[in-house]
Amino acid sequence: MRRNLFDLSGRSAVVTGAYQGLGLGMARGLAEAGASVMLVDVNPLVVQRAEELCSEGLSAKGYAANLLDRSARLELKRTLSADLDGKLDILVNNAGIQIRHPVLEFPIEDWDTVLELNLTAAFDLAQWAANIMVKQGKGKIINTASVNSLAAGVNTVAYCAAKGGIMQMTKVMSNELSSQGINVNCIAPGYMATAINTALVEDEKRFAELSQRIPAKRWGQPQDMAGAAVYLASDASEYVCGIMLPVDGGYLGR
Ligand SMILES: NC(=O)c1ccc[n+]([C@@H]2O[C@H](COP(=O)([O-])OP(=O)(O)OC[C@H]3O[C@@H](n4cnc5c(N)ncnc54)[C@H](O)[C@@H]3O)[C@@H](O)[C@H]2O)c1
Secondary structure (H helix, E strand, O other): OOOOOOOOOOOEEEEEOOOOHHHHHHHHHHHHOOOEEEEEEOOOOHHHHHHHHHHOOOEEEEEEOOOOOHHHHHHHHHHHHHHOOOOOOEEEEOOOOOOOOOHHHOOHHHHHHHHHHHHHHHHHHHHHHHHHHHHHOOEEEEEEOOHHHOOOOOOOHHHHHHHHHHHHHHHHHHHHHHHHOEEEEEEEEOOEOOHHHHHHHHOHHHHHHHHHOOOOOOOEOHHHHHHHHHHHHOHHHOOOOOOEEEEOOOHHHO
16 A cells, blocks of 8 residues: 655644745645644734635634734643644744844844744743643654754844754754654755845845855745655654754755
8 A cells, every 4th residue: 555654634733923934835835735734823814814725625724823922822822722622743833033133232122022932932832732742642843943043144143043042942852752752853944035034135235145155046935845844744754853954945055
């Protein structure tokens, strides 16, 4: 009998920051592989986004929540746990923001905002998911790192600190949870043409510099994330633990 290692039929997935961009690309990929996907986003239009996926024959439901707000996160975890009936196969921590200032002027409030969403909220949800998955003896947690987890930029000290943290958080969680059937890994996108990069795309000089450094000679698109997400969410990656998988058109190799 043929076996499809990448089949996610019957699996449940939560994807944060899924209204648009890379989160939507991964949510769509998981749904197309058969998963029932819960899309979480601060943008209330995420509910309609999920309905659009359903109208294409996919299984999806939208949840509006501001992941910067700790009490909203608590409420979200309660709602998701109830809707999932206490079971969860896949978590994709993707919601993230960028705030740019030079180091000498970086406001501490902006530092707190970037760290809270890009690192603390990801840990909070990963811890919630892991507690469910430990009881099941099975589960997949996928965090969204960045090429900036390794290669730092400029004017992005909080973002790079948070993304470096995501990589290390992923490894520690993997070290503690792999023996219990839980795979914790992260994906490191390179330069992707999404809203988070508007400032870079509009800066002609920086855009040209960065494009020059991408061996694939193009910026990534949300759909470029789907294969990596499906792989790390599926039985194909059962012995893949604590890695950072670049999806970067070869950027980190230069
Ligand atoms: N685009 C890139 O080049 C790139 C590169 C490396 C890593 N990443 C990471 O990929 C992830 C997705 O980025 P993107 O490029 O798709 O950005 P994006 O801005 O297009 O999408 C981010 C999504 O997160 C949601 N979001 C923002 N604040 C939120 C909050 N407080 N609560 C809940 N949801 C919130 C937004 O509404 C949006 O739907 C981020 O973690 C980002 O750091 C992106």
